[in-house]
Amino acid sequence: MPEGPSIVILKEEVQGFSGQPVISVSGNSQIDKSRLLNQTVIAFKSWGKHFLICFAGFTLRIHFLLFGSYRINARKETPVRLNLTFSNGELNLYACSINYLEGDINTHYDWTVDVMNADWDPVKARRTLDTIPDKMICDTLLEQDIFAGVGNIIKNEILYRVYVHPESLTGKLPEMKIREIIEQAQIYSFEFLAWKKQYELKKHWLAHTKTLCVRCNLPLSRKKTGVKKRRSFFCENCQTLYR
DNA sequence: TATAATGTTTGAAC
DNA sequence: AGTTCAAACATTAT
Numbered sequence: 001m002p003e004g005p006s007i008v009i010l011k012e013e014v015q016g017f018s019g020q021p022v023i024s025v026s027g028n029s030q031i032d033k034s035r036l037l038n039q040t041v042i043a044f045k046s047w048g049k050h051f052l053i054c055f056a057g058f059t060l061r062i063h064f065l066l067f068g069s070y071r072i073n074a075r076k077e078t079p080v081r082l083n084l085t086f087s088n089g090e091l092n093l094y095a096c097s098i099n100y101l102e103g104d105i106n107t108h109y110d111w112t113v114d115v116m117n118a119d120w121d122p123v124k125a126r127r128t129l130d131t132i133p134d135k136m137i138c139d140t141l142l143e144q145d146i147f148a149g150v151g152n153i154i155k156n157e158i159l160y161r162v163y164v165h166p167e168s169l170t171g172k173l174p175e176m177k178i179r180e181i182i183e184q185a186q187i188y189s190f191e192f193l194a195w196k197k198q199y200e201l202k203k204h205w206l207a208h209t210k211t212l213c214v215r216c217n218l219p220l221s222r223k224k225t226g227v228k229k230r231r232s233f234f235c236e237n238c239q240t241l242y243r
Numbered sequence: 244t245a246t247a248a249t250g251t252t253t254g255a256a257c
Numbered sequence: 258a259g260t261t262c263a264a265a266c267a268t269t270a271t
Contacts, residue, residue, distance in 0.1 A: 002249045049250075066250045067268040078268080095267050097251080144251090151249050208249090227261085231248085 004149020005193035048148025068096035133171020139226035160207035165241035
């Protein structure tokens with residue numbers, strides 16, 4: 001569920017509810033649900049892994065974390081966190097974090113750091129990377145303030161693709177590699193999106209959860225790397241460690 | 244059945 | 258006061 005492209009898919013799937021008033025609300029979420037009743041959805045947006053439901057003067061922010069899920073015009077057995085019913089269907093959210101954001105949504109988010117947003121700014125990302133030379137690139141790629149939407153799968157695939165060892169230090173990477181990584185953050189995310197829509201995402205993984213390097217046929221390493229201690233899959237032979 | 248996994252926040256410790 | 262880090266939380270497939 002979690003990575004940015006999956007949220008973009010969700011956003012597209014609920015477009016039929018845009019402009020519709022909420023006719024009933026339920027669920028075990030702690031938020032004030034009565035506030036949503038009879039409110040009209042102005043827009044569905046996404047920022048990285050955040051799914052945003054915009055109403056007049058406020059926005060609902062949904063984060064699925066690791067285990068969240070949703071159903072559209074369908075339900076799961078497990079207790080619903082939030083159900084929004086419209087005259088033409090319903091949206092059910094499970095095991096997610098839900099909050100209200102007050103006022104203009106643009107005051108809450110910097111759209112230029114979302115790799116899937118039309119306003120994504122790779123030059124800005126480049127400048128930000130210069131400020132954190134001592135961070136391992138595996139941690140840097142997961143920084144939502146820099147690469148909003150990039151998750152662990154995308155991280156592993158990008159680093160494999162550009163031949164960079166996940167424990168490389170950001171500040172030691174050659175200019176060319178920095179450029180490739182920033183470029184791939186956007187490119188791979190959109191490929192992820194297309195593959196996921198075709199239900200063939202996993203088929204395209206070359207590193208994530210894999211055991212053998214398809215380039216040199218040697219075993220891939222699997223290790224929890226960086227401060228974030230997220231699992232990395234990489235080839236010691238063809239991914240260069242820059243330190 | 245125990246484990247691990249596409250993630251983030253929190254609060255204690257330094 | 259700022260940084261760091263482990264714990265907490267949530268769910269499901271293997």
